[in-house]
Amino acid sequence: MTLLKKACSAFVVNTRRYSSYIDKKPPKILITGGLGQLGVECAKHLRGKYGKENVILSDIIRPSNEVFNDGPYIFADILDFKGLQKIVVNHRVDWLIHFSALLSAIGEQNVPLAVRVNIEGMHNVIELAKQYGLRIFVPSTIGAFGPDSPRNPTPNITVQRPRTIYGVSKVHAELLGEYYFHKFGLDFRCLRFPGVISSDPPGGGTTDYAIAIFHDVLRKGHYECYLKPDTRLPMMHVKDALRALSEFLEAPNDLLNRRIYNVTSMSFTPEELSDKMIKHIPDFTITYKPDSRQDIADSWPQVFDDSEARRDWNWKPHVDLEELVSLMVKEVKEKIVANGF
Ligand SMILES: NC(=O)c1ccc[n+]([C@@H]2O[C@H](COP(=O)([O-])OP(=O)(O)OC[C@H]3O[C@@H](n4cnc5c(N)ncnc54)[C@H](O)[C@@H]3O)[C@@H](O)[C@H]2O)c1
Numbered sequence: 613m614t615l616l617k618k619a620c621s622a623f624v625v626n627t628r629r630y631s632s633y634i635d636k637k638p639p640k641i642l643i644t645g646g647l648g649q650l651g652v653e654c655a656k657h658l659r660g661k662y663g664k665e666n667v668i669l670s671d672i673i674r675p676s677n678e679v680f681n682d683g684p685y686i687f688a689d690i691l692d693f694k695g696l697q698k699i700v701v702n703h704r705v706d707w708l709i710h711f712s713a714l715l716s717a718i719g720e721q722n723v724p725l726a727v728r729v730n731i732e733g734m735h736n737v738i739e740l741a742k743q744y745g746l747r748i749f750v751p752s753t754i755g756a757f758g759p760d761s762p763r764n765p766t767p768n769i770t771v772q773r774p775r776t777i778y779g780v781s782k783v784h785a786e787l788l789g790e791y792y793f794h795k796f797g798l799d800f801r802c803l804r805f806p807g808v809i810s811s812d813p814p815g816g817g818t819t820d821y822a823i824a825i826f827h828d829v830l831r832k833g834h835y836e837c838y839l840k841p842d843t844r845l846p847m848m849h850v851k852d853a854l855r856a857l858s859e860f861l862e863a864p865n866d867l868l869n870r871r872i873y874n875v876t877s878m879s880f881t882p883e884e885l886s887d888k889m890i891k892h893i894p895d896f897t898i899t900y901k902p903d904s905r906q907d908i909a910d911s912w913p914q915v916f917d918d919s920e921a922r923r924d925w926n927w928k929p930h931v932d933l934e935e936l937v938s939l940m941v942k943e944v945k946e947k948i949v950a951n952g953f
């Protein structure tokens with residue numbers, strides 16, 4: 613049998629196996645790096661669909677009581693291959709959602725650690741997924757593009773020459789995933805997300821301003837923005853990001869023409885965002901003091917083209933800028949009342 617035929621037959625076996633999970637028995641899902649901005653909300657979303665016990669959150673940090681009491685939580689260091697093997701075997705894991713990473717701004721502050729967590733970590737999870745026949749989801753980002761890429765719009769396939777270690781590690785993850793798909797039939801799936809906006813604290817990225825602005829304005833009446841007022845970046849509310857993730861994870865393999873898709877909801881600048889916020893919070897001020905994150909933002913897409921995701925698996929965002937602002941004002945106010953955070 614040729615290599616290509618072998619890969620194709622493995623792929624067919626995987627497809628059948630996974631569609632039977634969806635029809636009969638929910639998949640057992642492990643989320644790595646699960647205590648970050650996306651992981652906790654993702655676990656809530658997937659537990660609502662597949663049942664609490666079927667979604668295991670993991671990270672290397674101590675969870676809050678709320679997270680610990682909400683469903684299975686375990687320690688998992690992405691750099692410990694044997695430890696990960698043990699978890700997959702003992703918990704009979706079917707799908708792996710790999711969130712562990714150092715984001716764009718924080719990665720520049722500690723490049724060796726970003727190389728370990730983002731690149732070595734990816735080597736571990738992809739080998740694990742291959743060994744145990746797991747479906748694996750790895751998020752990529754608008755940060756996987758660079759100054760040589762077309763910025764408005766940025767298509768699914770184009771030049772990718774990022775200038776951050778975060779972006780380099782994500783391009784590496786994309787290429788590795790595609791390679792494992794073609795060579796071994798691994799069911800690798802990847803979405804390139806824009807800045808994801810939620811009321812939870814962000815992990816040290818370039819798009820964090822669009823979260824911090826709500827917290828600072830609601831608590832202090834003022835925000836000092838580290839990007840220039842006209843810096844346009846693609847963004848998405850977390851509700852849409854998690855719906856995209858779960859719809860894509862469930863999409864039958866025969867709908868997918870690629871393993872990696874751009875997804876987005878909108879693009880805005882700090883000035884446009886603050887103009888919308890004035891309707892809800894009339895009395896606040898914003899000043900601008902660009903720092904090194906401006907250089908990163910200036911190398912990223914301004915408008916993201918997600919037409920391939922829309923065409924192939926029917927992706928469509930629901931939350932527009934008006935609704936995003938209403939949701940954020942409401943959710944951040946609730947957080948401030950609940951814990952002064
Ligand atoms: N939030 C966004 O705007 C956004 C956009 C595009 C892509 N993504 C991707 O989504 C994923 C999750 O993003 P996030 O915003 O939740 O990130 P985050 O920084 O908030 O969370 C990352 C988590 O990884 C964990 N981690 C670090 N080292 C680890 C290790 N050795 N072992 C296990 N876990 C470790 C951290 O403790 C943290 O909880 C990342 O891969 C990120 O690149 C996020």
Ligand SMILES: C[C@@H](O)[C@H](N)C(=O)O
Nearest residue numbers: 715716753817818819
């Ligand atoms: C865009 C995304 O990858 C992340 N929020 C960052 O800014 O690094």
